[in-house]
Structures are given as C-alpha cells and as structure tokens.
Amino acid sequence: MSLRNVLLVAGFLLAALNLRPAIAGLSPLLDEIMKDVGLSPSGGGAITTVMVVCLGVFGPLTPLLARRIGLDRTLLAGLLVVAAGELLRGLDGAPMLYLGSALAATAIAVMNVAMPGIVKQHFPTRVNLLTGVYVAAVVAGAAAASALVIPLERATGFxxxxxxxLLAVPALLAALLWLPQAMRGKAAEQNGPRPFGAILRSRVTWYVTALMGLQSLTFYVMLAWLPTIFLDAGLPADQAGYLLSLTNLVQVATSLAVPVLAGRRDSQVPYVVGAGVLTVFGYLGVLLAPATVPWLWMVVLGIGQGASFALALLIIALRPADPAGVTALSAVAQSVGYVVAALGPLLFGYLREVSGGWTVPLTVGLGILGAQLVAGWFAGRPATLGKANL
Known part of the structure; x- marks a missing residue:
C-alpha cells in the first residue's frame, strides 16, 4: 500500500473516531452538568435531544456541500466545526452548553451523511470491509470518550x-491528517447527488429510514441515560461510566465482523433480526436486574446495538449504484432517522420524571424495539436503487 493510501485510510479512520465523542463524552458527566447548570432530568436529556435533532435536521446539507466543494472538503469542514462546538460549550452558562452542543452535532450530521459516500467513492471494491472498519471506529470513539472523561477529570483537575x-483536540488532529486529502480532492462532485424527490418515492428508502431511525433512538436512549440508570440502581459513577464503555467496546468487535459477513449475502434479514432480538434481551436485563451481572447485559446490548448500527449503514452503502446515490440515500435515511431518534432521550427523561423510575421508560423502549424488528425485516431484503430509479 502506498503512503498516499495509508494516509487516506488513517485520515478516514481518525475522522470516524470523532463522530461520537461530542455526544458520548457528556453521558457520564450528565449528573454533574445538571447540578452545575441547574437542569432538570428533562433538561439534561434535552442536551442529547438537541444534538440528535441536529443530526437529523442538518444532514441534507451534505449533498449541497458535496456538489460545491466535494465530499473530501466537506469532511474537513465538518471536523473543524465539531472542534469549535466542543470548545464553545465549555464556556459558562446553559445557552453556551446547548449552542456548542448544537454546533458540534450539526457538523457531525454532515459527516455522518458524507462517510458512506466517501466509502463508496474511495473504496468501491471494499465497501463491506471499510463499512465495518468505519463503524468500528465510530463506536470506538464513543467508547473512549465515555470511559475517559471521568478519569480525565481526576487526572487534570478540570x-x-x-x-x-479537551474533546476538541482529536477533531483538530483528524482535520490536520485529512487536510492533504481535501487539498487533492475535487472542488465539486462530477456526479452530483440524485434529486430527493426520486429517493422519497422508493419504498426501500423508507424501510431503510425506519431501521436507521428506530435503532438510533434505542441507541441514543442508552447513550444518554444508561449511566444514570446504573447510578439509580446503586452503582458508583466511575463503574457506571465503565459499563457504558464496555457496551461500546463490544460494539467495536461486532461492527467489524457483521458487515463483512452480512455483505456477502443478498439478504441481510437474518442479521438484522438477530441484532434486534439481542438488543431486546439487553433492554430486559437493564429493566429487570440492572445491578445484577450488569456486565452481561452490556455485552448482550453491545452486540445487538453494534450490529444494528453497522447493518443500517451497510444497507445504505449497498443499495444505491454509485457514491452520489449513497450520499442521497444517506441524507434521507439519516436525517429523517435522527429526527425520530431525537425523541428518545427527551421522552425517557420525561417518563422517568412522571413515573418516578425506569420501569415505564424501558418498557416503552421494548415496544420501540418491536417496531425496529419489523422495519429491519423489510429493509434487509434484497433490493437495488440503480441510476434509473434514483
């Protein structure tokens, strides 16, 4: 492999590592943030909700940016804006907290949509493998952030x-590493994204969108509230953070393996259904016995959620015929999907307030997982979105 290709892969992976720390890094600190800023549980959940709303609302900017400056430069801009948002929310006051979080999430929204297209553009013969590696890097970034923020507080005194x-530092490093690729990239995509109208008319698009949205909803609920659930069950704060990190680490291994295996088959239905069932068992464990073998529930949950996320992105990359089609489908599926997902953390925070515990929210989560299984069944069936029907 040439040096240029090594730098391409390294920059791509480091960029992927920065797609979740801005969100995952807040979860273990949520109780501290709520006490310091004076937020209610609903207000605390709203931080994640604001970010996930931005993931949905601003995703459609990506095809427009790709047309003007290309996917490579779009990714570079996203990394720089993510760093700016992470710095901004460290300033005093609740408005800066929400504004910085929204800015970081807007950049992540653009990068989320761009990454499947970049896989198709730069690695057209290795979509399965690079999708797995990319998703594993995303999950690894979330795991590292959730595991390290509490130790960093203790080590630095911050x-x-x-x-x-401090979470801005990896984003700036990624931007520096991706800069040569962005400078070599095309100023605009020669094959621009397909019109959204044609995408919206395809049933396949809506199956994929439903799968993306529902699996994201159940994921972000756990990302936002899992440490608090364990704290309420009597576990110490550092252990709660480590358990969240454990489920994210399990997702790394799952994300590497599942796309490679599932991509070899025309139908991804068995994998999507199996992933959904495992996620159900993880939710049940957290609901019925959160302080009893919590590591086991986190392993099961990690396998299920990691596979679900990887499969959703793999299906987005496989169905269209070219990078432009992937970018267009990714924009629709991730934008609408994340708007749906944004309801999760806020809804769970509200249900916790009115019910006084986690039984009602987690039971609602099990119902949502049932809908995810149905969506996955249809999204995983063989289909092709070719140039003619895009």
Whole structure:
C-alpha cells in the first residue's frame, strides 16, 4: 500500500473516531452538568435531544456541500466545526452548553451523511470491509470518550467544562491528517447527488429510514441515560461510566465482523433480526436486574446495538449504484432517522420524571424495539436503487 493510501485510510479512520465523542463524552458527566447548570432530568436529556435533532435536521446539507466543494472538503469542514462546538460549550452558562452542543452535532450530521459516500467513492471494491472498519471506529470513539472523561477529570483537575473542551483536540488532529486529502480532492462532485424527490418515492428508502431511525433512538436512549440508570440502581459513577464503555467496546468487535459477513449475502434479514432480538434481551436485563451481572447485559446490548448500527449503514452503502446515490440515500435515511431518534432521550427523561423510575421508560423502549424488528425485516431484503430509479 502506498503512503498516499495509508494516509487516506488513517485520515478516514481518525475522522470516524470523532463522530461520537461530542455526544458520548457528556453521558457520564450528565449528573454533574445538571447540578452545575441547574437542569432538570428533562433538561439534561434535552442536551442529547438537541444534538440528535441536529443530526437529523442538518444532514441534507451534505449533498449541497458535496456538489460545491466535494465530499473530501466537506469532511474537513465538518471536523473543524465539531472542534469549535466542543470548545464553545465549555464556556459558562446553559445557552453556551446547548449552542456548542448544537454546533458540534450539526457538523457531525454532515459527516455522518458524507462517510458512506466517501466509502463508496474511495473504496468501491471494499465497501463491506471499510463499512465495518468505519463503524468500528465510530463506536470506538464513543467508547473512549465515555470511559475517559471521568478519569480525565481526576487526572487534570478540570471540571466537566474543561474535559469537554479537551474533546476538541482529536477533531483538530483528524482535520490536520485529512487536510492533504481535501487539498487533492475535487472542488465539486462530477456526479452530483440524485434529486430527493426520486429517493422519497422508493419504498426501500423508507424501510431503510425506519431501521436507521428506530435503532438510533434505542441507541441514543442508552447513550444518554444508561449511566444514570446504573447510578439509580446503586452503582458508583466511575463503574457506571465503565459499563457504558464496555457496551461500546463490544460494539467495536461486532461492527467489524457483521458487515463483512452480512455483505456477502443478498439478504441481510437474518442479521438484522438477530441484532434486534439481542438488543431486546439487553433492554430486559437493564429493566429487570440492572445491578445484577450488569456486565452481561452490556455485552448482550453491545452486540445487538453494534450490529444494528453497522447493518443500517451497510444497507445504505449497498443499495444505491454509485457514491452520489449513497450520499442521497444517506441524507434521507439519516436525517429523517435522527429526527425520530431525537425523541428518545427527551421522552425517557420525561417518563422517568412522571413515573418516578425506569420501569415505564424501558418498557416503552421494548415496544420501540418491536417496531425496529419489523422495519429491519423489510429493509434487509434484497433490493437495488440503480441510476434509473434514483
């Protein structure tokens, strides 16, 4: 492999590592943030909700940017804006917290949509493998952030604001590594994205969108509230953070293996259904016995959620015929999907407030997982979105 290709892969992976720390890094600090800023549980859940809303609302910017400056430069811009958002939310006051979180999430939204297209553009013969590697890097970034923020507080003496600002450093490093690729990239895509109208008329698009949205909803609920659930069950804060990190680490291995295996088959239905069933068992464990073998529930949950996320992105990359089609389908599926997902953390925070515990929210989560299984059944069936029907 040439040096240029090594730098391409390294920059791509480091960029992927920065797609979740801005969100996952807040979860273990959520109780501290709520006490410091004076937020209610609903207000605390709203931080993640604001970010996930931005993931949905601003995803459609990506095809427009790709037309003007190309996918490579779009990714570079996203990394720089993510760093700016992480620095901004470390300033004093709740408005800066929400504004910085929204800015970081907007950049992540653009990068989320761009990454499957970049896989198709730069690695057209290795879509399965690079999708797995990319998803594993995304999950690894979330795992590292959730595991390290509390130790970083203790090691540096910073409060949550200082630790949040430190999360900008990896994004800046990724931007520096991706800069040569962006400078070599085309100023605009020669094959622009297909019109959204044609995408919206395809039933396949809506199956994929439903799968993306529902699996994202159940994921972000756990990302936002899992440490708090364990704290309420009597576990210490550092252990709660480590358990969240454990489920994310399990997702790394799952994300590497599942796309390679599932991509070899015309139908991904068996994998999507199996992933959904495992996620159900993880939710049940957290609901019925959160302090009893919590590591087991996190392993099961990690396998299920990691596979679900990887399969959703693999299906997005496989169905269209070219990078432009992937970018267009990715924009629709991730934008609408993340708007749906944004309801999760806020809904769970509200249900916790009115019910006084986690039984009602987690039971609702099990119902949502049932809908995810149905969506996955239809999204995983063989189909092709070719140039003619895009």
């Amino acid at each position: 409060d949550w604001r200082g630790v949040s600002a």
